[in-house]
Amino acid sequence: MPRRQLRVTGAAEAPLRAALRALRTTLDIPDAFPAEALAEAERAAAAPRLPDHDATDIPLFTIDPPTSVDLDQAMHLSRRESGGYRVRYAIADVAAYVTPGGAVDTEAHRRVTTLYFPDEKVPLHPTALSEGAASLLPGRSRPAVLWTIDLDEDGRAEHTDVRRALVRSRAKLDYAGVQRAIDDGTAEEPVALLRDIGTLRERLEAERGGISLNVPEQEIVERDGTYEPAYRAPLPADGWNAQISLLTGMAAADLMIASGTGILRTLPTAPDGAVGRLRRTAKALRVDWPHHVPYAELVRSLDPRQPHHAAFLQECTTLLRGAGYTAFSGGELPEHTLHAAVAAPYAHCTAPLRRLVDRYASELCLAACAGAGVPQWVLAALDELPKEMAEGTRRGNMVERECVDIVEAALLKDRVGELFDAVVVDVKDHEPAVGTVQLTDPAIVARVEGGPAALPLGERLRVRLTQADPTAAKVRFAPA
Secondary structure, eight states, X not given: OOSSEEEEESOTTSHHHXXXXXXXXXXXXXXXXXXHHHHHHHHHHHSOOOOSOBOTTXXXXXXXXXXXXXXXXXXXXXXXXXXXXXXXXXXXXXXXXXXXXXXXXXXXXXXXXXXXXXXXXXXXXXXXXXIIITSOOTTOEEEEEEEXXXXXXTSOEEEEEEEEEEEEEEEEEOHHHHHHHHHTTOSOHHHHHHHHHHHHHHHHHHHHTOOOOOOOEEEEEEETTEEEEEEEOOOHHHHHHHHHHHHHHHHHHHHHHHHTOEEEEEBOOOOHXXXXXXXXXXXXTTOXXXXXXXXXXXXXXXXXXXXXXXHHHHHHGGGGTTOEEEEEOTTOOOSOOEETTTTEEOOOOSOTTTBHHHHHHHHHHHHHHHTOOOOHHHHHHHTTHHHHHHHHHHHHHHHHHHHHXXXXXXHHTTOTTOEEEEEEEEEOSSOTTOEEEEESSSOOEEEEOOOSSOOOTTSEEXXXXXXXXXXXXXXXXXXX
């Protein structure tokens, strides 16, 4: 999923949307699916492999943006008679529709992830599956991988069960509606418990030193040929919902580690240089970060409704750049199993409609929980999956960066020649007059060059906008 969320509204012929269409062509982003993949998807949609266990009596619900139709997860939350809580989390069973080695599978390995552009998305699977037969849409019976995780009264996981099951979501909820219902006391208990469990899990996250980035969505609105930025700050319900997914990913990692075969999402501790750059960014955005305050504590103190805090939270995603995938088998555990931001072992398993690796993680966890052998098609792909996911992630990051560049250029295209206040957050090692500045307003990061002297790293600098071209996705500044 994208670390930086951008959304563009406006006419299809607007220059910014035209630049985004051109970017997809330049980057050779897949467009239509091959005919054989589409035909195979239609056949699978009509005749999926259904599980024996029927769990359609569980009144599951989904929480997603109102316009989403590729619904990976549905949940039901309840109290246990013995104390504590029960989380039941159904994940779309993509393997019920995708045949290993078939046309849909082959195309999924080529695409690796769903790619998100500000104006549209490029899906991992044909929409007959991702937005239709495999999606956990309300009122439809669907094959799923059903997680049951029992928590104690403090929110700690005590027992995990994973099985295939036929499920049926009762309602498609959205974040704003869930937040209102919880706040005004009208939410039914399975929804109301989202706050109780989410808050407990957030407390445990803080205890172990984990970090959740509540990155706002940035919307770029086109009006009469000009562009205006706006942020949608995440609601508490966004964070509580994310904690359920995080809980499941941690449970998945524990199952795979215990079984000796799996694939983890790992992240090393951020190097000092990256943290130092982030401190300079905080200074540029007027975010108070005392030296004695740890990074995790600072992040938890930020209010994403404040524009400067919102921009800083987006820049915090740079500390996630070292994340990767680590596969292991035969009981030989990797040297590093930790995800530094989670502060625990963690695996991607809750978004199989949008991310290739999650389909494999589900199979690994099903086998581990049942004490059964891992399917051969999973073992055969395991060694190459980290490389495939790395390439897919690299492509997704490139799309994200190019989209940000285009959007920022669109925001500034009528301001070439103007002066701005900025802070130098980076200087090239062998070219001290070339670097990166973080503007105070608007909160934009861009290249600075053309000055006669070395740039003052970490210091304020008055800069002049010399280029802002959405068609070239370039914003350039020079020292004033």
